Amino acid sequence: MSDAHADQDWRAWFAEHGARLRLIARQWTRSEADADDVVQEAFVRFWKHQRHLPGNPNALVVTSIRRSALDLLRRSDRRAVREKVVGDDMETVSWFEPEADPRLQALADSLKLLPAEQREVVVLKVWGDLTFDQIGEQLSISPNTAASRWRYAMEALRKHITVRTYD
Amino acid sequence: MTDPDHDLEQALAALRPRAPSAALTARLARDLDASASRRGVIIAWSAGLATLAAVFAAAFAFLSFTAEPAAPAYRLVRADQSPADLQFFRPVQLVDGSFVRPVRVRWDDTTRWEDPRTNTRMINYRPHDQLALLNLETN
Numbered sequence: 001m002s003d004a005h006a007d008q009d010w011r012a013w014f015a016e017h018g019a020r021l022r023l024i025a026r027q028w029t030r031s032e033a034d035a036d037d038v039v040q041e042a043f044v045r046f047w048k049h050q051r052h053l054p055g056n057p058n059a060l061v062v063t064s065i066r067r068s069a070l071d072l073l074r075r076s077d078r079r080a081v082r083e084k085v086v087g088d089d090m091e092t093v094s095w096f097e098p099e100a101d102p103r104l105q106a107l108a109d110s111l112k113l114l115p116a117e118q119r120e121v122v123v124l125k126v127w128g129d130l131t132f133d134q135i136g137e138q139l140s141i142s143p144n145t146a147a148s149r150w151r152y153a154m155e156a157l158r159k160h161i162t163v164r165t166y167d
Numbered sequence: 168m169t170d171p172d173h174d175l176e177q178a179l180a181a182l183r184p185r186a187p188s189a190a191l192t193a194r195l196a197r198d199l200d201a202s203a204s205r206r207g208v209i210i211a212w213s214a215g216l217a218t219l220a221a222v223f224a225a226a227f228a229f230l231s232f233t234a235e236p237a238a239p240a241y242r243l244v245r246a247d248q249s250p251a252d253l254q255f256f257r258p259v260q261l262v263d264g265s266f267v268r269p270v271r272v273r274w275d276d277t278t279r280w281e282d283p284r285t286n287t288r289m290i291n292y293r294p295h296d297q298l299a300l301l302n303l304e305t306n
């Protein structure tokens with residue numbers, strides 16, 4: 001990740017990292033629109049107030065996204081009681097750019113089929129670039145639990161893509 | 168130790184998350200560019216006000232300096248000298264055998280100065296007290 005501490009233009013930084021930040025936000029939101037809201041709130045907070053803080057800017061921005069997502073979920077839960085909002089479009093919108101390689105496309109499709117607790121570990125490790133220790137801190141689980149979920153996820157993905165490849 | 172999931176992790180990393188929409192970038196621009204421009208406006212106003220304050224301070228100092236009243240330009244309007252007050256003493260003989268009479272002379276010089284522009288006046292009073300010896304002829 002390029003250095004967010006430097007006086008860099010936010011557009012350049014977001015152009016480089018925005019896609020994976022949005023993918024991370026999508027793991028903790030119910031819809032694409034919610035993910036956009038979360039990224040907007042989290043990124044603005046990070047850029048205005050946190051990017052000059054010491055430490056890994058990557059972990060900081062992920063923490064900011066997690067916080068915004070949880071806040072939004074709490075607000076949505078209260079609202080849902082009144083309005084019975086249903087907005088989970090997880091199955092309809094692709095999270096990744098289309099891939100020419102069928103194995104990669106199968107992998108992208110399979111990722112969505114993972115249990116949420118395994119999928120978020122995969123996303124945080126691969127696109128969040130976090131260690132198991134950092135993932136444990138983000139999700140309030142032990143590093144061992146994070147590593148265990150990762151192994152289960154890899155096993156499941158391997159099965160999925162094998163099955164899909166031979167379909 | 169080899170990681171059995173390494174190839175799968177590499178394949179996952181090759182996936183490209185979908186880019187954020189232009190609408191999201193526009194929303195960020197509204198928040199971040201607006202705050203930056205607001206900050207710019209505040210900085211510009213602060214700098215402007217500071218400059219204005221400095222100009223006022225300099226002008227005040229300059230006007231205070233120039234408004235200082237000029238030194239009075241006195242001119243002599245009157246000069247008086249009092250009549251001398253003479254006091255004669257008994258003759259005395261000096262070491263060379265001659266005789267002299269000590270005389271004490273006292274008078275005052277008074278000058279009056281005025282500055283009509285500021286209507287101020289100055290009186291210079293100088294008293295004088297001198298002792299003289301008058302030679303006496305002796306036969």
